Amino acid sequence: MRDIEKTLERRARRDRREKHRSIESMKAAVLSSPAAISNRPLRIQDVPAPEPEPGHVLLRVRACGVCRTDLHIVEGELPVRREALIPGHQIVGEIANGGQPELPAGMRVGVSWIGGIDGTCWYCRQGFENLCDAPTFTGYTVNGGYAECALARADFVFPLPESLDDLHAAPLLCAGIIGFRSLRVAGVQQGDRVGLFGFGASAHLVIAVLKSWQCKTYVSTRGESHRKLAASLGADWVGSEHDKPPVELDRAITFAPSGDVVVAALSSLRKGGVLAINAIHLDRMPQFDYDRLLWGERQIRSVANMTRQDARDLLRIAAEIPLHPKVTLFPLDQANEALLALKNDAIDGAAVIVP
Ligand SMILES: [Zn+2]
Numbered sequence: 001m002r003d004i005e006k007t008l009e010r011r012a013r014r015d016r017r018e019k020h021r022s023i024e025s026m027k028a029a030v031l032s033s034p035a036a037i038s039n040r041p042l043r044i045q046d047v048p049a050p051e052p053e054p055g056h057v058l059l060r061v062r063a064c065g066v067c068r069t070d071l072h073i074v075e076g077e078l079p080v081r082r083e084a085l086i087p088g089h090q091i092v093g094e095i096a097n098g099g100q101p102e103l104p105a106g107m108r109v110g111v112s113w114i115g116g117i118d119g120t121c122w123y124c125r126q127g128f129e130n131l132c133d134a135p136t137f138t139g140y141t142v143n144g145g146y147a148e149c150a151l152a153r154a155d156f157v158f159p160l161p162e163s164l165d166d167l168h169a170a171p172l173l174c175a176g177i178i179g180f181r182s183l184r185v186a187g188v189q190q191g192d193r194v195g196l197f198g199f200g201a202s203a204h205l206v207i208a209v210l211k212s213w214q215c216k217t218y219v220s221t222r223g224e225s226h227r228k229l230a231a232s233l234g235a236d237w238v239g240s241e242h243d244k245p246p247v248e249l250d251r252a253i254t255f256a257p258s259g260d261v262v263v264a265a266l267s268s269l270r271k272g273g274v275l276a277i278n279a280i281h282l283d284r285m286p287q288f289d290y291d292r293l294l295w296g297e298r299q300i301r302s303v304a305n306m307t308r309q310d311a312r313d314l315l316r317i318a319a320e321i322p323l324h325p326k327v328t329l330f331p332l333d334q335a336n337e338a339l340l341a342l343k344n345d346a347i348d349g350a351a352v353i354v355p
């Protein structure tokens with residue numbers, strides 16, 4: 001905690017110093033070619049700051065959350081979309097030059113995984129913007145927030161409630177929003193019995209929302225420290241990845257990038273129950289017994305991206321509860337180490353990078 005305070009103080013001094021200077025170059029973590037994170041594929045270097053573009057705002061990054069999708073991008077499990085990429089899609093930034101009355105300079109905003117949509121495809125026109133055929137993904141198809149500055153589409157930034165400070169707002173911006181969307185996709189109702197399979201950044205936020213809805217929560221996860229965290233956050237039952245919740249579940253959400261976990265979750269679901277898979281990538285989908293596990297009108301649904309409404313709703317609920325993520329701080333220089341720790345399940349709660 002002392003380190004966090006020191007870092008924040010140092011940053012506040014720098015911000016005061018640089019407030020009126022135009023931004024020409026910046027420090028960033030750049031991915032040139034994907035590789036196993038143990039090879040440290042991100043290079044910390046000085047690069048030109050992004051040029052302001054019409055319809056966009058330039059942000060000074062104050063914090064950027066680390067997401068498992070970043071790890072999939074850096075390790076090449078998602079196809080390469082840019083030659084040199086700055087990852088990071090849970091950006092808390094301060095508007096450096098807005099040029100728009102509703103987004104004045106100095107305003108604190110969040111940016112998430114969906115950085116833009118075409119607005120014209122069938123999905124956008126039907127109100128399913130999370131399924132847009134030509135979306136912009138922050139920190140994947142455009143540069144993201146592992147940097148001192150970032151550019152974001154003005155209609156895809158979210159003003160942040162004052163009660164959420166930078167470090168604790170960052171993990172909400174993907175882990176929180178997409179976790180919240182998973183609850184919607186799973187159709188969670190007040191008082192439901194909900195299973196959470198895997199207990200990383202997203203699940204540890206979701207459990208607080210479920211508690212506020214008077215749901216019973218059953219957490220099955222590997223790693224003693226993850227189990228301890230789940231218990232300390234009020235889970236009604238906690239077990240290892242091999243244990244089965246003691247009741248049949250109304251809803252289940254899986255967070256691990258593992259097909260075996262999906263099948264384990266399915267085997268705990270009551271008839272008519274819904275399983276939502278909160279993962280952009282699964283290692284594989286194993287064969288399973290339809291008669292026993294899926295018949296009985298059980299449903300499996302994937303969770304894809306998010307809508308701006310999901311973001312606004314989650315931020316409002318987070319301020320009301322209030323949601324207070326457990327964070328582990330990494331300076332920008334240690335972006336590789338942050339992802340390595342995530343891969344090794346060595347982080348309880350969420351990792352956040354501070355430039
Ligand atoms: Zn579209």
Ligand SMILES: [Zn+2]
Pocket residue numbers: 067068069070089113174175
């Ligand atoms: Zn994410």
